[in-house]
Amino acid sequence: MSFLDTTPFQLFLTKLLSRSELSREEQAEILGLPGHPAQYETSRDFVKLGERVDHSCLVVEGMVGRFGQNQEGGRQITAVHVAGDMVDLHSVMMPEAASALQALTVTTVLRVPHEALRRIAYAHPAIGEALWRECVVDAAVLSEWVVNVGRRTAQARIAHLMCELACRYDAVGESDQFDFPFLATQNHLADMVGLTSVHVNRTLKELREKGAMILNRRVANVISWSKLVQIGQFDPNYLQMDGSALRESKAA
Amino acid sequence: MSFLDTTPFQLFLTKLLSRSELSREEQAEILGLPGHPAQYETSRDFVKLGERVDHSCLVVEGMVGRFGQNQEGGRQITAVHVAGDMVDLHSVMMPEAASALQALTVTTVLRVPHEALRRIAYAHPAIGEALWRECVVDAAVLSEWVVNVGRRTAQARIAHLMCELACRYDAVGESDQFDFPFLATQNHLADMVGLTSVHVNRTLKELREKGAMILNRRVANVISWSKLVQIGQFDPNYLQMDGSALRESKAA
DNA sequence: CGCGACTTTGACAGATGTCAAGGCTTGTGG
DNA sequence: CCACAAGCCTTGACATCTGTCAAAGTCGCG
Secondary structure, rough: OHHOOOOOOHHHHHHHHOOOOOHHHHHHHHOOOEEEEEEEEOOOOOEOOOOOOOOOEEEEEEEEEEEEEEOOOEEEEEEEEEEOOOOHHHHHHEOOOOOEEEOOOEEEEEEEHHHHHHHHHHHHHHHHHHOOOOOOOHHHHHHHHHHHHHOHHHHHHHHHHHHHHHHHHHOOOOOOEEEEEEOOHHHHHHHHHHHHHHHHHHHHHHHHHHHOOOEEEEEEEOOOHHHHHHHOOOOOOOOOOOOHOOOOOOOO | OOOHHHHHHHHHHHHHHOOOOOOOOHHHHOOOOEEEEEEEEOOOOEEOOEEEEOOOEEEEEEEEEEEEOOOOOOOOEEEEEOOOOOHHHHHHHEOOOOOOEEOOOOOOEEEEEEHHHHHHHHHHHHHHHHHHHHHHHHHHHHHHHHHHHHOOOOOHHHHHHHHHHHHOOOOOOOOOOOOEEEEOOOHHHHHHHOOHHHHHHHHHOOOOOOOOOOOOOOEEEEEEHHHHHHHHOOOOOOOOOOOHHHHHHHOO
């Protein structure tokens, strides 16, 4: 397996290790997982509603959106995944897709057979636990999206989403100012926060004029992290990225 | 253990069996789970944000809401649970609560220690799988709520929610007309669908005048199931209640 | 250089929120 | 059995946010 093939599994493993404890042998099982590369062009719906899948997709590069639609065809993106994320890990337990998947930009994924995931989860309970935990964290993110869409203003919705992505890209550091990639269009962004692309555009302008952040040419430029956090009412706790879950599982 | 104590576990087991396969012995493990009863009065927030819990709550009677809040204190209910549901099964894998729990009416629960759940999940991989699958189905419901709140009109939101609850109460049968309990207030309903209680009231009036359903004195009276389904753009697939998941897992 | 996709803007429309008042239920205590 | 209080429901008038439609501007790729 080439360098390019193994890197995404290492990213995935790193994410698992930030929340779960795995032995050397178990770590090797993750890194040894098979993956068949696939590439999708922008806007390609590569898993359709109700389709039965026999693999999960690990994002190597690009951005994937999970979405549902209303009867008029309006889309609501319910989850977004970037490099190192296993997009539909849940499909191992529920292979009939309850929501569709769309490439938000040119995207490369590795298709990991369910059968391989099930095998290592059964052989190593700690791996089963780690994967189960990933699904639970995804659900916590989903839960926060409901709050975002249901009870926040346009500015707060967008700011909150950007804060989440910055954290998930691990872009937040000491500095109040930094960049991270945002590969999707304003239309996609609108579908993520339950607004219209026109209104998203106006709201981005407000965030720019407030000196919070600028979105330009597919890169998000955070001008003031503290301002963005305040506007978005953002509390990173739900992302479980602080290692607290790990410390607790060690204690148990 | 008395009759009253075991019934809720039987309800829970029935739900598990509709989606997963368990041997006699494994079924006995579920039924033998310990549970310490607790009762909460209406509006009691019995799990707070960030609190660390060491048990999951199985609803015996009443209704529980999981919720998040914006900075102004506005609540968004992200999930609702009724008798037979394990409210925060996910907390086994993520004990630090990322969202709070509230009793929406007088509610009785059984507190099931995480330790007991972990033990049977480790001892019986099929149980681990069944519990993992329950978490995944909860996430699918959550996902549908994002779509509901983000991309549907007030009428459709309420109709959709009512369709979901009717299905989960297993109240849908041959007849186009039937009842099911709705124990929460219009205020709670507003918090479920991301609207105002005033607007919920107006919208319920519209649904009543259209001959779709009537909500009165804590019971939802469906007048025309087909109308309600059409208004709510409801497709029950995501609930995984048709046994398809079970058939597929048997095939595998 | 030119085309197609994406972004930006303005004017106007429509849905939902806010505020405020009154009516109805329900449960409790006399 | 009645009266009262508290919480819940209902309604109207008005405010605000977000959506719709349409046109022009910009960027990126062939």
